[in-house]
Amino acid sequence: MSRRARGLRGRIATAVIVVALAAVAALGVAVHLLVLREQVDTARRTAADRISAAVDVRTATGLLAFDARVDDPSVPAELRDAVRADGARATLVTGGSVRTVWAAARDGEVVLSTRTRFVPADGTVAQVDRALLLAGAVVVLVAGLVGWVTAGRLAQRLRRAADTARGVASGGDPASLRRVVGERHDEVGALADAVDAMAARLADRVRAEQRFTAGVAHDLRTPVTGLLTAAELLEPSRAADLVRDRARALAALVEELLEVARLDGGREQALAEQVDLGEVVHRVVRRGVASGELPEGAVTVRTGGGTEVVTDPRRVDRVVSNLVRNALRHGAPPVEVVQDGRVVEVRDHGPGFEASLLREGPQRLRHSRTAGDGNGLGLVIATGQAGVLGATLELDNPAGGGARARLRLPESPSGGPHDEVTAGSPDREPTGA
Structure with a gap:
């Protein structure tokens, strides 16, 4: 991955993809569980209808229908306790990957019961899972592309602002960051306005310093030149030599200040x-x-x-x-x-x-x-x-x-x-x- 891809654009796109993956995964798990629950509820309703029909048939004909059993000892105790009263009916689901749906009803002194086995995660659930996986992949891909494009526009504006600021800092022509990043009133625009204001204040201070340096050097040039000329007219002595030496040093400093002012002004x-x-x-x-x-x-x-x-x-x-x-x-x-x-x-x-x-x-x-x-x-x-x-x-x-x-x-x-x-x-x- 390139350095640019590892920058702000890559991080934002990665964050969007991670969030989309988390959302898709959570939604997929929730839908998968809801489908399983619906499968179990459907099996329980079917079992309840079967036991009700079995009771009606036994009452009318005395025969057992729908694979019903009388006082089956394998019926779970909690289901047997739930149908103690005459006419009471209940269902119970047990098991894991293969579920058993128990249905029981009290018919006089006996307990009729049915037992049905089924696999909750059947082909229907598998189809739903595949559809969710495909839809989730499309959502993550689209979210990643949208995040990449959106982050790219933001990163491009920031890069233009950074390149402009570096150019100004290295001595290039001043440029407005607001003009570079566009007229959007967002965080990048606020940053550009703040940097432009700071650059303007710094430029004013630099120009004031340059004008001061040039003005001082120019105003000192005439009296220093006169001082140097007067020093050359002094009678030879140790004190006169010292005065001449310091006058020459002062004249050289003034000339250097003038040269710095010319360089600062860009006139060279x-x-x-x-x-x-x-x-x-x-x-x-x-x-x-x-x-x-x-x-x-x-x-x-x-x-x-x-x-x-x-x-x-x-x-x-x-x-x-x-x-x-x-x-x-x-x-x-x-x-x-x-x-x-x-x-x-x-x-x-x-x-x-x-x-x-x-x-x-x-x-x-x-x-x-x-x-x-x-x-x-x-x-x-x-x-x-x-x-x-x-x-x-x-x-x-x-x-x-x-x-x-x-x-x-x-x-x-x-x-x-x-x-x-x-x-x-x-x-x-x-x-x-």
């Missing part, structure tokens, strides 16, 4: 071109070492070579550079960057990702366990840029220790209807770097 589009993925990875590390952002020898790179892909190299650069910086900040060297086909893996040898991060995914402004170092935006941006590329970013802690991130590029570029594919485009600086 991939500009794809044919590039050598291994060369893009090497360029990320070389530039980081040249700028002093990456320590010399802290990052090792291994590439497959000759892997031509159609993607947006700026966004690949952005994802890989963020993963490398995150590995150096929160992990321990050496950091290994391995490119194999369309997969770029970044691994460190530190304590690994936190369980909450692996469970919930990257969260903005999440502080790491290392004394609050980091703001959590690096992985958020890497995940968002991977989504623009149509790629997936997988995070795990391998068996050998450390943390590992895998960027898997798709077979074809993704990013919306405005993607551009070129060949041999000049190198460009990463977005938001």
Whole structure:
């Protein structure tokens, strides 16, 4: 049986069949017993008529008729006691599969009696049982089909609602569950209305958060830029160096917030071109070492070579550079960057990702366990840029220790209807770097 058949539809259909079987079985047993009882009652009435006729014949002619016996010693005592008075008549049925019908009557000082044997479950009862069995099978079959079809419609509506909810949860276009499940005012419709209301409230909160993030970052950009410019004009000193360093960190944070806001707003589009993925990875590390952002020898790179892909190299650069910086900040060297086909893996040898991060995914402004170092935006941006590329970013802690991130590029570029594919485009600086 398929997984779908074992779901709600199968359980409802099974319950309907079980109920129908129980009802048919109870009805069959009841009818069978009623037919047997009618057989016995008919035999008793016939025996009563025979003993009455036998008494009349003996009274009129003095002869015994209808196999009647006088003072038969085999007559059950309880039947003999029941006909103590003159003219009293009674019947008694004994036996199991083969029944004996006794009939007795008092005629003066003697007791006349008759005895008849019969089988209650005769051909008539067997025919009734067969008819009940056939009718019961038809009823169970029809009930099962009706239950299967009815449950299938219900399960189909629930599956459509579940697929729609999963699509929305994974970042797809919002859709009304009420529209998906139909306009019926039943429990499924009530559930759809409740989920739609909850989704609308959550969407409002998310949009408010996105607007707040974009607004704060935009409002901070101008004063932070002025602060950074003013810091560069300070006379060389230890205090001035500290101010400049913190001003640069604040400016970088504002730029990251703006990038997160753009990714949240869905305004980013991939500009794809044919590039050598291994060369893009090497360029990320070389530039980081040249700028002093990456320590010399802290990052090792291994590439497959000759892997031509159609993607947006700026966004690949952005994802890989963020993963490398995150590995150096929160992990321990050496950091290994391995490119194999369309997969770029970044691994460190530190304590690994936190369980909450692996469970919930990257969260903005999440502080790491290392004394609050980091703001959590690096992985958020890497995940968002991977989504623009149509790629997936997988995070795990391998068996050998450390943390590992895998960027898997798709077979074809993704990013919306405005993607551009070129060949041999000049190198460009990463977005938001």
